[in-house]
Amino acid sequence: xxxxxxxxxxxxxxxxxxxxxxxxxxxxxxxxxxxxxxxxxxxxxxxxxxxxxxxxxxxxxxxxxxxxxxxxxxxxxxxxxxxxxxxxxxxxxxxxxxxxxxxxxxxxxxxxxxxxxxxxxxxxxxxxxxxxxxxxxxxxxxxxxxxxxxxxxxxxxxxxxxxxxxxxxxxxxxxxxxxxxxxxxxxxxxxxxxxxxxxxxxxxxxxxxxxxxxxxxxxxxxxxxxxxxxxxxxxxxxxxxxxxxxxxxxxxxxxxxxxxxxxxxxxxxxxxxxxxxxxxxxxxxxxxxxxxxxxxxxxxxxxxxxxxxxxxxxxxxxxxxxxxxxxxxxxxxxxxxxxxxxxxxxxxxxxxxxxxxxxxxxxxxxxxxxxxxxxxxxxxxxxxxxxxxxxxxxxxxxxxxxxxxxxxxxxxxxxxxxxxxxxxxxxxxxxxxxxxxxxxxxxxxxxxxxxxxxxxxxx
Amino acid sequence: xxxxxxxxxxxxxxxxxxxxxxxxxxxxxxxxxxxxxxxxxxxxxxxxxxxxxxxxxxxxxxxxxxxxxxxxxxxxxxxxxxxxxxxxxxxxxxxxxxxxxxxxxxxxxxxxxxxxxxxxxxxxxxxxxxxxxxxxxxxxxxxxxxxxxxxxxxxxxxxxxxxxxxxxxxxxxxxxxxxxxxxxxxxxxxxxxxxxxxxxxxx
Numbered sequence: 001x002x003x004x005x006x007x008x009x010x011x012x013x014x015x016x017x018x019x020x021x022x023x024x025x026x027x028x029x030x031x032x033x034x035x036x037x038x039x040x041x042x043x044x045x046x047x048x049x050x051x052x053x054x055x056x057x058x059x060x061x062x063x064x065x066x067x068x069x070x071x072x073x074x075x076x077x078x079x080x081x082x083x084x085x086x087x088x089x090x091x092x093x094x095x096x097x098x099x100x101x102x103x104x105x106x107x108x109x110x111x112x113x114x115x116x117x118x119x120x121x122x123x124x125x126x127x128x129x130x131x132x133x134x135x136x137x138x139x140x141x142x143x144x145x146x147x148x149x150x151x152x153x154x155x156x157x158x159x160x161x162x163x164x165x166x167x168x169x170x171x172x173x174x175x176x177x178x179x180x181x182x183x184x185x186x187x188x189x190x191x192x193x194x195x196x197x198x199x200x201x202x203x204x205x206x207x208x209x210x211x212x213x214x215x216x217x218x219x220x221x222x223x224x225x226x227x228x229x230x231x232x233x234x235x236x237x238x239x240x241x242x243x244x245x246x247x248x249x250x251x252x253x254x255x256x257x258x259x260x261x262x263x264x265x266x267x268x269x270x271x272x273x274x275x276x277x278x279x280x281x282x283x284x285x286x287x288x289x290x291x292x293x294x295x296x297x298x299x300x301x302x303x304x305x306x307x308x309x310x311x312x313x314x315x316x317x318x319x320x321x322x323x324x325x326x327x328x329x330x331x332x333x334x335x336x337x338x339x340x341x342x343x344x345x346x347x348x349x350x351x352x353x354x355x356x357x358x359x360x361x362x363x364x365x366x367x368x369x370x371x372x373x374x375x376x377x378x379x380x381x382x383x384x385x386x387x388x389x390x391x392x393x394x395x396x397x398x399x400x401x402x403x404x405x406x407x408x409x410x411x412x413x414x415x416x417x418x419x420x421x422x423x424x425x426x427x428x429x430x431x432x433x434x435x436x437x438x439x440x441x442x443x444x445x446x447x448x449x450x451x452x453x454x455x456x457x458x459x
Numbered sequence: 460x461x462x463x464x465x466x467x468x469x470x471x472x473x474x475x476x477x478x479x480x481x482x483x484x485x486x487x488x489x490x491x492x493x494x495x496x497x498x499x500x501x502x503x504x505x506x507x508x509x510x511x512x513x514x515x516x517x518x519x520x521x522x523x524x525x526x527x528x529x530x531x532x533x534x535x536x537x538x539x540x541x542x543x544x545x546x547x548x549x550x551x552x553x554x555x556x557x558x559x560x561x562x563x564x565x566x567x568x569x570x571x572x573x574x575x576x577x578x579x580x581x582x583x584x585x586x587x588x589x590x591x592x593x594x595x596x597x598x599x600x601x602x603x604x605x606x607x608x609x610x611x612x613x614x615x616x617x618x619x620x621x622x623x624x625x626x627x628x629x630x631x632x633x634x635x636x637x638x639x640x641x642x643x644x645x646x647x648x649x650x651x652x653x654x655x656x657x658x659x660x661x662x
Binding site: 069070082084091095098099100101114117118119120126127129130133137156158159160161310401404406 | 487490491492493494636644648649651652653654655656658659660661662
């Protein structure tokens with residue numbers, strides 16, 4: 001049986017890989033020319049958590065029971081949990097492969113901290129708090145990973161929302177070199193049937209440097225010294241992929257995926273400022289400068305809704321009998337939610353122009369809704385605008401991220417490239433679905449595809 | 460890289476009591492946790508390792524000894540050996556226990572009348588009709604384990620409950636790592652995770 005190597009590039013954008021820089025990326029281009037490729041439609045929402053886990057389990061966020069990094073653990077206002085591996089109850093492809101005695105190498109796939117046992121080696125993902133805790137399985141693999149990375153494997157850059165761009169650029173390049181170097185070391189052992197790694201660097205580059213190359217970005221400056229930073233980074237990744245391809249056994253099937261794409265960020269809608277103006281959110285005191293909204297700031301007895309910031313907005317309703325100080329009678333819940341949905345969809349840009357916001361109810365988009373989902377899931381400007389959760393901004397529209405510099409927002413489609421040495425007849429889809437990846441991997445290894453997987457194998 | 464220590468998980472019980480079904484489900488869980496596992500199923504072993512052995516007391520004992528011998532080889536080389544065999548006689552099971560050392564006995568208990576009603580393979584019917592002689596539980600003895608590490612009562616429990624009893628026992632005995640072990644982290648770690656998320660601008 002041949003092997004499968006999966007190279008995950010968090011946030012890699014189809015318009016950049018398939019079009020704009022295709023000729024600058026000889027190794028990715030070669031995989032595209034020899035195999036199949038296309039856009040890969042992400043989860044709703046298209047964010048790292050839950051997208052990678054959905055890709056590896058073929059379960060939607062509702063089934064998984066988490067809707068982002070932060071999730072409500074109860075209907076209390078403060079009770080949140082952070083969706084790491086502890087909360088992933090669905091089986092991943094490597095669980096099924098382990099059952100079949102197949103060896104997996106899993107490097108940096110999001111939501112793998114704390115690392116769980118498998119047949120093979122796992123290096124946990126960017127949400128690992130530090131390398132002082134167990135960050136590999138087996139534990140003793142850690143020193144080998146460090147050694148193979150040149151002494152110090154970097155789980156992630158420390159902070160990518162920074163104005164110190166020289167430092168950031170250096171850190172991201174270094175992180176990527178070290179990760180690929182360590183991954184290649186394990187690949188060369190030829191012990192693994194399934195080899196998967198996720199590189200976070202592209203995501204960090206997009207958020208940190210998008211304004212410098214995108215002529216349509218509000219802050220674009222022609223000829224800036226970082227104008228080619230993202231392109232050069234993609235080239236670095238391509239070079240590293242080239243080195244990896246050289247180390248892979250000849251019969252290895254190579255898949256490249258990203259969990260979502262990227263686009264320029266036009267601005268941010270201060271969702272809680274807007275809710276305050278609509279009379280739906282009441283604070284005890286209005287801050288005079290931008291301040292992250294926390295539950296203790298809210299006058300709950302006069303509040304009907306509040307929202308969270310991020311690449312998308314989660315709107316929560318304060319419902320009688322559900323939240324501790326619920327305000328909306330439960331009988332009015334549906335009507336209120338419909339009305340609020342329509343109002344949010346109508347929020348214009350700062351000049352009064354429509355922006356095409358999309359708002360979803362969880363039960364309409366997920367097969368089941370496990371855990372506590374937001375009451376409404378909002379994509380301002382269909383992802384051209386992000387959501388700012390801060391209050392005290394003095395405006396509904398702002399043009400910088402309230403949590404630090406950020407030029408880019410996520411986009412619906414990531415990338416899918418698959419070069420299979422046996423040249424199987426891969427189904428054509430536009431776009432492919434993120435849910436198709438896990439069943440395709442299982443089919444590749446002749447493992448029965450569980451009925452609960454919602455995607456379909458691509459061959 | 461694996462530092463796995465082997466052991467033997469020995470399923471005993473009457474024909475049709477669910478030994479192999481539980482053993483296979485346990486095998487899947489252990490494999491998922493990255494352990495090296497081999498199942499030695501009594502029916503399969505009889506057609507290979509123990510071909511030619513009959514059902515006399517001597518042959519039955521020899522059959523169980525041979526399975527025990529292989530389990531011992533596997534266990535001492537770091538493999539989890541799972542045996543699923545009626546193994547009706549206590550002294551031979553205890554012989555294997557002594558030889559292997561790291562030995563966990565699982566008794567799949569189910570009343571005879573329930574098994575005869577189930578009779579999935581039609582063997583009890585044949586035994587009652589005299590077509591099969593020396594059938595354990597009908598006209599041949601079954602000696603219940605006196606102190607099995609795990610008792611699964613398959614007429615009262617569903618498969619999942621029985622499997623979890625076995626897995627939990629193995630965890631408590633320290634033979635396999637706890638499923639929750641990797642999920643436990645301190646409040647200090649939780650705070651570090653939050654700080655990471657803040658640094659990344661996610662919260």
